[in-house]
Amino acid sequence: MMNSKAQLAVDVIAKVAEGRLTIANTTKLLNKSRRTIERYLQKYRKIGVQFIVHGNTGKAPANRTPDQLKQTVQQLIREKYYDLNLLHLADTLETNEHIVVKRETLRGWAHDIHHVKRAKRRRSRVHKRRERMEAAGLMLQMDGSPHRWFGNKKSCLIAAIDDATSELFAEFFPSETTEISPAGVRYIWLREKMNTAALRLAKLELLPKSA
Incomplete structure (x- = not known):
């Protein structure tokens, strides 16, 4: 029934x-x-x-x-x-x-009872690594870190890394605004390069000249 x-x-x-x-x-x-x-x-x-x-x-x-x-x-x-x-x-x-x-x-x-079989997941797609730039200065990857680095006044540390050489360049700015343009960071990179070249030239001039 x-x-x-x-x-x-x-x-x-x-x-x-x-x-x-x-x-x-x-x-x-x-x-x-x-x-x-x-x-x-x-x-x-x-x-x-x-x-x-x-x-x-x-x-x-x-x-x-x-x-x-x-x-x-x-x-x-x-x-x-x-x-x-x-x-x-x-x-x-x-x-x-x-x-x-x-x-x-x-x-x-x-x-x-130790039954922990999980649902099958799709295999994640393998992403091909991007090749680095061939020459220095072609690509600068930059990031800003705003903070009260010096007392109560807020400033921003802008860092840039050269994609080709992994060289790191950094400088403090008053704040993270539009005035901190990629061109400004590019200027830092060029200035550092010029300073490095000048230093190398000075060292060469100090080397004893062969007779």
Whole structure:
């Protein structure tokens, strides 16, 4: 003999089969997933009203305690659904076993028996590294760091790194505004280059000349 819940399911599925109810509305009436409703409908067309009885045969009672439910689910994971990830497992338990468990609860139960199979993720695309610039000064990568570097007055440390040589150039400015343009940083780079060249020239002039 069917209980009121089973009788409701039979009546509703019969109306779906007759075209009087949509599957979308049925999922709300029975509080079941679309996949479960489609399975009910398929069985109803094969064996009639017995689909609801046949579907529940051998299943644990709905009023089982949390511990009993946990043991049932864990046994199903070990013996039947060991190759499923958690997302697929939750859907399969509802569809095949009429067991609905909150995802976090199911995760905890699965982890208790060391079932930690995860959903497959797409392999991330490998990004090809950009080649460095061929010559110094072609690309300067810059960044600003506003801070109270000297007392209460706020200033900004602008740093630039040469893409080709990895040489670092930096200077303090009053603030990080539009006046600190790439041209200004370029000027710093050129000035440093000129200073370096002048220093090298001075060193060469100090070297003893050969006879």
